[in-house]
Amino acid sequence: MSISISSLASSLSSLSFSSQISQKPNTLSFSRSKSPSLSLTPHSNKQPLTLRVTATVASPEATSTDLKKLVKSRLPGGFAAQPVHGTGRRKCAIARVVLQEGTGKVIINYRDAKEYLQGNPLWLQYVKVPLVTLGYESSYDVFVKAHGGGLSGQAQAISLGVARALLKVSQNHRIPLKRQGLLTRDSRIVERKKVGLKKARKAPQFSKR
Numbered sequence: 001m002s003i004s005i006s007s008l009a010s011s012l013s014s015l016s017f018s019s020q021i022s023q024k025p026n027t028l029s030f031s032r033s034k035s036p037s038l039s040l041t042p043h044s045n046k047q048p049l050t051l052r053v054t055a056t057v058a059s060p061e062a063t064s065t066d067l068k069k070l071v072k073s074r075l076p077g078g079f080a081a082q083p084v085h086g087t088g089r090r091k092c093a094i095a096r097v098v099l100q101e102g103t104g105k106v107i108i109n110y111r112d113a114k115e116y117l118q119g120n121p122l123w124l125q126y127v128k129v130p131l132v133t134l135g136y137e138s139s140y141d142v143f144v145k146a147h148g149g150g151l152s153g154q155a156q157a158i159s160l161g162v163a164r165a166l167l168k169v170s171q172n173h174r175i176p177l178k179r180q181g182l183l184t185r186d187s188r189i190v191e192r193k194k195v196g197l198k199k200a201r202k203a204p205q206f207s208k209r
Contacts, residue, residue, distance in 0.1 A: 064110055064111060067107055067110045067111065067112070068110040070107075071107060071110055071143055074100060074141075074143065075098060075100075075143060079096045079098050079143070079145055080096075082098045082100075083168070084098065084099045084100070084165050084168050084169055085097060085098045085099070085165055085168070086099075086160075086161040086162065086163070086164030086165030086166075086167070086168070087161055087164065088156075088157040088158060088159065088160030088161030088162070088163075088164065089157050089160065089185065090149070090153045090154075090156040090157040090160065090185075090186055091149045091150075091153040091188075091189055091190070092148045092149040092153060092189075093146060093147070093148045093149030093150070093153035093154040093156070093157040094146065094147060094148050094157060095144055095145070095146040095154055095157035095158045095160075095161045096144070096145045096146075096161065097142060097143070097144050097158060097161030097162050097164075097165050098142075098143040098144075098165070099140045099141070099142060099143075099162070099165045099166070099169065100140065100141045100143070101139065101140060101141070102139075102140060102141030103138060103141065104131075104137055104138040104139070104140070104141065105141045105142070106127055106128070106141075106142045106144070107141075107142070107143050107144065108144040108146055108154075108158070109144070109145060109146060113127060113142075113144075116151075117151055117155060118151065120151070120155075122155075123151060123152060123155035124155075126155040126156050126158065126159045127142070127155055127158050127159060127162065129159055129180070129182065130159060130162040130163040130166055130177060130182050131162065131166075133176055133177060133180055133182065134166065134173055134176060134177070136166070142158075142162060144158050144161070146158060156186065159182065160182070160183075160185060160186075163177050163182040163183050164183070167183075
């Protein structure tokens with residue numbers, strides 16, 4: 001069986017391939033065609049459809065700015081000008097606390113308490129113990145300005161500040177708060193390092209020779 005060259009050339013000429021290469025490889029384009037044909041003509045009048053996806057992420061600075069505006073609107077004149085306030089201390093931490101009637105919000109340094117205290121349940125419990133003792137956990141909003149020390153010391157300082165502020169609401173709160181030990185200032189601090197020792201009491205290892 002022999003195949004003539006002319007018949008092979010005619011069969012190849014009947015097949016046509018057309019391709020179009022996009023000049024913008026970074027764009028994702030989809031072409032819409034009504035016919036089921038898969039061939040692309042190089043001189044098409046229809047422009048390819050471009051799919052663009054944009055996403056916006058809320059920055060944490062926006063929420064902190066809103067809380068700062070809220071605190072300044074609720075506390076005109078600053079913390080010291082408020083009638084119901086208290087100061088608590090623990091180790092090197094100092095917390096100034098203001099109580100106002102509200103729904104139980106706790107804002108520390110213009111941030112939500114759960115965010116500021118890193119969601120630690122023990123530290124959050126320190127802050128709310130005085131209010132829970134008197135049944136005021138959903139009756140007062142707590143505004144705090146804390147500095148110094150670590151988060152654990154600041155949480156315990158806030159607890160003392162809240163208890164002292166509750167005394168300005170009513171002196172009848174003294175007995176239940178004192179019974180729970182919430183009005184006692186914890187004076188324990190780290191003992192200073194001594195000369196010749198590694199720490200306050202730890203001595204270097206003894207070597208006989």
